[in-house]
Amino acid sequence: MADTKEMHDLVIIGAGPSALAAAVYTTREDLDTVLYEKGVVGGLAAITDWVDNYPGFIKGISGLDLAQQLQGQAERFGADIRLGEVTAITDEGKQKRIETTDGTVWAKAVLISTGSDYKKLGVPGEQEYYGRGVHYCATCDGAFYRDKKLVVVGGGNSAVQEALFLLKFATHIDLLVRSEVKASEVLQHELDKRVEEGKITIHLGVTTDEIVGEAAEGSTFKKVTKVLATKNGEKVEFVTDGVFVFIGLLPNTGFLKDTEIKLDELGFVLTDKNLQTNVPGVFCSGDVRSGATMQIASAVGEGATAALKIREFIELQERNQVTPVGELV
Amino acid sequence: MTKKITIYTTTTCAYCDMVKKWLGSKGLTYDVINMDEEAPEVRQRVIEMSGAMTVPVTVVEEVVEEGEEPSFRDITVGWNPAKLGAAVRDMVAA
Secondary structure (H helix, E strand, O other): OOOOOOEEEEEEEOOOHHHHHHHHHHHHOOOOEEEEEOOOOOHHHHOOOOEOOOOOOOOOEOHHHHHHHHHHHHHHOOOEEEEOOEEEEEEOOOOEEEEEOOEEEEEEEEEEOOOEEEOOOOOOOOOOOEOOOEEOOHHHHHHHHOOOEEEEEOOOHHHHHHHHHHOOOOOEEEEEEOOOOOOOHHHHHHHHHHHHOOOEEEEEOEEEEEEEEEEOOOOOOEEEEEEEEEEOOEEEEEEOOEEEEOOOEEEOOHHHOOOOOOEOOOOOEOOOOOOEOOOOOEEEOOOOEOOOOOOHHHHHHHHHHHHHHHHHHHHHHHOOOOOOOOOOO | OOEEEEEEEOOOOHHHHHHHHHHHHOOOOOEEEEHHHOOHHHHHHHHHHHOOOOOOEEEEEEOOOOOOOOOOEEEEEOOOHHHHHHHHHHHHHO
């Protein structure tokens, strides 16, 4: 009877920059490589309006273009990108069993490159008005706010970058920052210019408490109208047409919680210096890895490193040797 | 019943790109309405139709003569291949 088990050299979980970089390397090494992506190919990079710090692009590149270039390059060498979600990984010794929403596959090695997603505020109204005034993707939803007033929550690179992008549409943005603005010098400079022009107002020391909405007169469509917040112990409110939230990142490791793969206290995957997890043959790269710098360039570099280490692992395994797991860092 | 697919998008929307690629992989054709290039009335119409201020919005509906109401209309907000799959199942098989 024919063996119908679907076996691959490598299954990569995720299809962001780190995963796609790894796939470029492994497919060029003739390793049969399948990627599973449950969201958007290119990951968070694909929904970033502009990437100015990825080497090789004099004028920068849009996140979507970069994602498409990475995808096209990986597919040119034979990467098989599938739209589906991995729900479990089981170590069966020389092979790993990977359960997906499209069925079960096996691989000699697995690379976890699931990246991270934007954190939610966890305040009343956030879930209720998601897509009706609460957003996490400026490049997707900014166009609905032409000539409107917006609130952006967050003070890091993403919040500032996306606030600057949203000014293509919005007339004014209130930037609510819990502590202080922690954006790069270049972004900070751009932000300062917009503040001077009166397009952005920065509110430091502000904690968002609730997002409130109501239906306009004569309409049943309820949408966001204001944000309630606290500043220096005082209640404040910001009248707005919408809220964009960029307050940090959470690792996409929910599917690993019932596995033996070790995570750090924040839920990021622990690896040794070879990017191997505590389970031999399961590697990790990019934003989801404990200690990641959350930079596209770093994620791509880690993807390449992981690919080389995976090739080494598979070669050794074929000679009945193992790559020992080193100290997890 | 003959159906058509319309995707409401913006120029920079990566999730819209996923919908287009997914439909393309099924051999389906679709019309694209780019909200960046449309009048405010179109944006308002999409909001009322979808109940959301987000894209992609993918509408699968019966093709009818002007002035007639389609007997079938399915609206998918966001990138949701499971829901889209159900909406276009008979189009893929045809």
